Amino acid sequence: MDEIRDKIRTIPDYPKPGIMFRDVTTLWGDARGFRTAIDRLVQPYAGVRIDKVAGIEARGFVLGGAVAHQLSTGFLPIRKKGKLPGSTLTEDYQLEYGTDTIEIHDDAIKDGDNVLIVDDLLATGGTAAAAANLIRKAGGTVIGCCFIVDLPDLGGKEKLLGMGLSVIALCEFEGD
DSSP states (O other): OHHHHTTSEEEETOSSTTOEEEETHHHHTSHHHHHHHHHHHHGGGTTSOOSEEEEETTHHHHHHHHHHHHHTOEEEEEEETTOSOSOEEEEEEEETTEEEEEEEETTSSOTTOEEEEEEEEESSSHHHHHHHHHHHHTTOEEEEEEEEEEOGGGOHHHHHHHTTOOEEEEEEOTTO
16 A cells, blocks of 8 residues: 555654654645545445445545545534534543544434444544444444554554454554
């Protein structure tokens, strides 16, 4: 997967010293690279019944919308608290210092809907785990989680696998 990995820019010390930020916008800016990434995210799910693709705010919206289009299915935005109008379901999750909350509309998922979670990067897995819990709370079945980048040293993949979820990442950056 070097052709994808090589198109992702690394920005040292962002957003704080010691962090190596993996910027997927450089991959998205390359038409062939973006198309290749979407095709590779979609391929494992060809022929699988998917009712919704859930994209996690904000970069997951870009990927999730493209994946949903390719799979000819609906798109479900998973937003930070307070960003959706109307009645919502919420899920709190742990951050390094404190907690955060994500939400979906309470009518976004029908009982038994198969939902694929999509985001740009898997680090500790906290946000993706919260998204999976939220989808399950709404009556959906999470059929998988897919990402462009996995940071394996942060343990997110193991966390999601421990929840019984399948995980696909197109490339890894170790040591982060």
